[in-house]
Amino acid sequence: MVNLVLLGPPGAGKGTQAERLVRDYGVLHISTGDLLRYAIKAETPLGRKAKAAVDEGRLVPDQVVVALVEERLIDKEPGQGFILDGFPRTVAQAGALEQLLQSMQVPLDHVILFDIPLSLLEERIAKRAEESRAAGAPPRSDDSPEVLKKRVEEFVRATAALSPFYEQNALLRRVDASEDIERVATQIRDFLELKPKPHQRQP
Ligand code: AMP
Numbered sequence: 001m002v003n004l005v006l007l008g009p010p011g012a013g014k015g016t017q018a019e020r021l022v023r024d025y026g027v028l029h030i031s032t033g034d035l036l037r038y039a040i041k042a043e044t045p046l047g048r049k050a051k052a053a054v055d056e057g058r059l060v061p062d063q064v065v066v067a068l069v070e071e072r073l074i075d076k077e078p079g080q081g082f083i084l085d086g087f088p089r090t091v092a093q094a095g096a097l098e099q100l101l102q103s104m105q106v107p108l109d110h111v112i113l114f115d116i117p118l119s120l121l122e123e124r125i126a127k128r129a130e131e132s133r134a135a136g137a138p139p140r141s142d143d144s145p146e147v148l149k150k151r152v153e154e155f156v157r158a159t160a161a162l163s164p165f166y167e168q169n170a171l172l173r174r175v176d177a178s179e180d181i182e183r184v185a186t187q188i189r190d191f192l193e194l195k196p197k198p199h200q201r202q203p
Pocket of ligand 1: 010032033034036053054055057058059060061062065085086087088089090093142151
C-alpha cells in the first residue's frame with residue numbers, strides 16, 4: 001500500500017502519472033479538479049458553487065475541497081492506497097489532510113513535487129487541448145491561455161507555502177517533470193522503493 005500526494009502545476013503530467021500508479025499499484029486516484037469538473041457538469045449544488053472559481057482559475061474554498069476529499073478517502077477500500085492529485089493546494093488544506101489521515105490512522109508516505117520550468121507548461125496544455133479536440137471532446141474551458149496564466153500563478157503561490165510544510169516533515173520528493181513520461185515514471189518508482197523512515201509511518 002502506498003499513499004501519495006502529487007504536487008505540480010497544470011500540465012506537469014500529474015494525471016498521466018496518476019493513471020500509471022493506479023494501473024501498477026491499484027491505488028485510489030483522487031483528483032479534486034476531476035471531482036469539481038464532475039460536480040459542475042452534473043450541476044450539483046456544490047458544482048454550482050464552485051463553477052465561477054474553476055472557470056476563472058481561482059481556488060475553490062478550502063472547506064469545499066476538504067469535504068470532497070474526506071468523502072472519497074472514507075469511502076476507499078480498507079488497506080487500499082491512494083493518490084491525491086491537485087490536493088492539498090493551501091497550508092490549511094494540508095493541515096486538514098493531516099488531521100483526517102491521523103483520525104483514519106493512515107500514514108502519508110511521499111509528497112511528490114513535479115518540478116518543471118513554467119515556460120514548458122503552455123506548450124503542454126496546448127497539446128492537451130489539441131489531443132482532446134482530436135478525440136472529439138471539447139477542450140477544458142480553463143485551459144485557455146488567460147485562465148492558464150491564473151492557474152499557474154495560483155500554483156506558484158501555493159507551492160511557495162506547501163513545499164516548506166512538507167520539507168519540514170521530510171516527506172517532499174522532487175521529480176524532474178520536464179523529462180518524458182517513462183523517465184518521470186521511473187523517478188517516481190525509485191521513490192516508492194524508498195522505505196519511509198519508521199517515524200514517518202506513524203499516523
Ligand atoms: P486541476 O484539474 O487540478 O488543475 O484543477 C482545476 C481547478 O479546480 C483549479 O484551477 C481550481 O479552480 C479547482 N481546484 C482543484 N483542486 C483544488 C484545491 N485543492 N483547492 C482549491 N481549488 C481547487
